[in-house]
Amino acid sequence: MRARRPLPTRPAPPASRLALFAALALGLGGGAWYGLSRPQNPPVQAAAQARTVAGDWEALRAFGPRPVGEEGHERAVDWLAGQFRALGYRVNEQPVTVERPFDRGGTLRIGALSVPAAALYGSRGGEQAGRLVRLPAGATAERMEALGLRAQLALTTCRDWEDTEWSELVGRALRAGALGLVLVQDCEVPQLQRVPATPLPLVSVSAADGARVLARAGQPAELSSQVEVREVTGRNLIAARVEAAPQIVFGAHLDSVNGSPGANDNASGVLAVLDAARGAAGTELAGRAWFVLFDAEENGLHGSRAFVDAHRFALRQTRAMLNFDMVGVSAEALGVAAHAELRPLARAVRPGVRVFEDDPPGRETFGRNSGVTGSSDHVPFMAWGVRTAFIHRGLDDGYHAPSDRTLSPALVQEASRFGTRLAEAALAAPWTPDEPCEGFRSEGC
Incomplete structure (x- = not known):
């Protein structure tokens, strides 16, 4: 019997084919994983697009004052983030940590009289005793010292200093040797101006109590002010489509004093940015703009500084940063303080627009030590060479006061529309970016 010949076997596939199949499998799996894991734009909700500035204000005002670290602030930030997401923008939150003083009450005692005292905004509290020295309106430091203020307590009124910032008043009193300050809140519109952070009691008393205190000028008094300084963390909200580059940055600060x-100051600016984002949803502008709400502006531009520090490379693409601050009350006509290259664009989209220099008298300013002056969140962008436009209607009577309760939705929308047209003009105009990061060796590049 003949031996059975072994059956032929299929040759083993070449290693190159196996490698190709493995690469395809990995590629398909990796592509699927990337598609599932990459950031996605949320869907645009029709209800969000149908909202109005007036409706947004009704919702936002319900949260009350918005200082960093307060409950109203946190609720407002959460609500705003939800509004941007509903308009189809992905929202990133950037932490902003600052130290803030919180008033824990105080007392002014003059003999048998005891009245409550509130720490002035920014002061750090303390306890001191001395004679109450009545300061006349506008007194210089030399005049204060001549009145015997050294090692005593200064006593004055809000009305006496309506034309002078309280920081200047405090500076003069301290140069004259005062151990503390009592300010009677008798202005027609109560003020909430910031003062320097000194280790001395700087307080205000009500107009009713102030009348009794003023009658005792010259008498010995004891002043106590309790202030807790806490580290609190706010949040910048950065709303943008996933594919969007920050060729335009719409910005406003979301905190209040x-x-x-x-x-x-500054729900009006916040609502203008939200309205601009609503108008841009579904358009080409949405792919070329970031909508940013900065936190802790009232504590010294902390949010905008943190944003610029974290996005310096991305901001090399920015053709214009538009900052909306106090645009809901017509203290003055709608105006813009803009980079020289943006001014003609502003005049073209709004003939006759008020053009001003951003160094308004009577308002706190920041950034002077860098050679860049200004009073709001565009200042850090200017310091990095970004062209900015500060859109503003001037200081109204409610500035930094409890009376800052109203705004005009129509004025807010007008500012929003102006900003959007200016953004579109900046995108359409020729532009050559500066290159501050030559060789990519500079900090932040």
Whole structure:
């Protein structure tokens, strides 16, 4: 019997084919994983697009004052983030940590009289005793010292210093040797101005109590002010489509000062940015703009500084940063303080627009030590060479006061529309970016 020949076998596939199949499998799996894991734009909700500035204000005002670290602030930030997401923008939150003083009450005692005292915004509290020295309106440091203020307590009124910032008043009193300051809140519109952080009691008393205190000028008094300084963390909100580059940055600060509802300063700016984002949803502008709400502006531009520090490379693409601050009350006509290259664009989209220099008298300013002056969140962008436009209607009577409760939705929308047209003009105009990061060796590049 003949031996059975072994059956032929299929040759083993070449290693190159196996490698190709493995690469395809990995590629398909990796592509699927990337598609599932990459950031996605949320869907645009029709209800969000149908909202109005007036409706947004009704919702935002319900949260009350918005100082960093307060409950109203946190609720407002959460609500705003939800509004941007509903308009189809992905929202990133950037932490902003600052130290803030919180007033824990105080007392002024003059013999048998005891009245409550509130720490002035920014002061750090303390306890001191001395004679109450009545300061006349506008007194210089030399005049204060001649009145015997050294090692005593200064006593004055809000009305006496309506034309002078309280920081200047405090500076003069301290140069004259004062151990503390008592300010009677008798202005027609109560003020909430910031003062320097000194280790001395700087307080205000009500107009009713102030009348009794003023009658005792010259008498010995004891002043106590309790202030707790806490580290609190706010949040910048950065709303943008996943594919969007920050060729335009729409910005506004979302916090308010202590005790102020912050309607015009600066719910009006926040609502203008939200309205611009609503108008841009589904358009080409949405792919070329970031909508940013900065935190802790009232504490010294902390949010905008943190944003610029974290996005310096991305901001090399920015053709214009538009900052909306106090645009809901017509203290003055709608105006813009803009980079020289943006001014003609502003005049073209709004003939006759008020053009001003951003160094308004009577308002706190920041950034002077860098050679860049200004009073709002565009200043850090200017310091990095970004062209900015500060859109503003001037200081109204409610500035930094409990009376800052109202705004005009129509004025807010007008500012928003102006900003959007200016953004579109900046995108359409020829532009050559500066290159501050030559060789990519500079900090932040």
